[in-house]
Structure formats: C-alpha cells, structure tokens
Amino acid sequence: MDLPKCAQVYKALADVERAFRSLNTVDLWVRPIHHRTADRVRARILLYMLVCHVEWDMREAWRELMFADSDQQVKKTRDPVAPAKRSKSALAKVARRTLDDSSPAHSLVSLLEELANFADNT
Numbered sequence: 365m366d367l368p369k370c371a372q373v374y375k376a377l378a379d380v381e382r383a384f385r386s387l388n389t390v391d392l393w394v395r396p397i398h399h400r401t402a403d404r405v406r407a408r409i410l411l412y413m414l415v416c417h418v419e420w421d422m423r424e425a426w427r428e429l430m431f432a433d434s435d436q437q438v439k440k441t442r443d444p445v446a447p448a449k450r451s452k453s454a455l456a457k458v459a460r461r462t463l464d465d466s467s468p469a470h471s472l473v474s475l476l477e478e479l480a481n482f483a484d485n486t
Contacts, residue, residue: 367445368443368444368445369444371444371445372444375444383413383416419472422472423472426470426472426475428463429463429467429469429470429475430469430470430471430472430475431454431457431458431469431470431471432454433450433451433453433454434451434453434454435451435453438451457469
C-alpha cells in the first residue's frame with residue numbers, strides 16, 4: 365500500500381473509532397442497556413452501525429444543502445496527509461449562511477429539525 369492510500373485508510377479508521385466513541389452518548393440520546401446474551405449485544409452493535417451508515421448516507425445525499433464542501437473531486441487529488449482545507453464555496457456558505465440560490469444553509473441537525481416540522485413526530 366502506498367503512503368497516500370495508507371493515510372486515507374488511517375483517516376477512515378479514525379472516523380469509525382469516532383463513531384464507536386459516540387455509542388451510547390448524547391449523539392444518539394440513548395442510555396446503556398445491559399444485555400444478558402451475546403446475540404443481543406451483537407444485535408445492538410449491528411443496529412448502531414446501521415444508524416451510523418444512514419447518518420453518513422444522509423450527509424452525502426444532502427451535502428449540497430449543508431455547510432460541507434460540494435466539490436468531492438478535489439478531495440481525491442489533495443495531499444491526504446496535509447490538513448483538509450475548505451473550498452472557497454464552502455467558506456462562502458459559512459460566511460453568508462446561505463446557498464447560491466439564497467436558501468439557508470443547514471447542518472444535519474437543522475435539516476432534521478426542518479423535516480420534523482413537516483412530519484407528525486409523536
């Protein structure tokens with residue numbers, strides 16, 4: 365494995381470790397459950413990993429509406445060891461707090477809150 369690929373894999377590992385650290389914390393707003401069988405523990409971890417995947421998928425699908433960088437091609441060409449730098453368009457989104465069409469830019473939490481306004485969350 366070459367050095368840039370190794371750095372990318374290491375950063376991906378850090379994302380997975382961050383997801384496991386957030387298990388049963390305020391990120392998911394769930395309390396620890398003490399399981400008595402190994403099958404239940406495995407099922408809980410599977411459900412948590414599914415939640416993490418759905419969150420990642422939503423972030424990717426809604427990238428254009430969020431403060432995140434929209435241009436993913438630049439990510440493939442930059443130095444994987446150097447700290448990531450936001451693009452000019454992402455910095456403009458943060459500064460203006462709006463998108464190019466003047467609609468508000470969001471975080472994932474604010475997008476979910478907007479969706480909650482349209483749904484009956486009881």
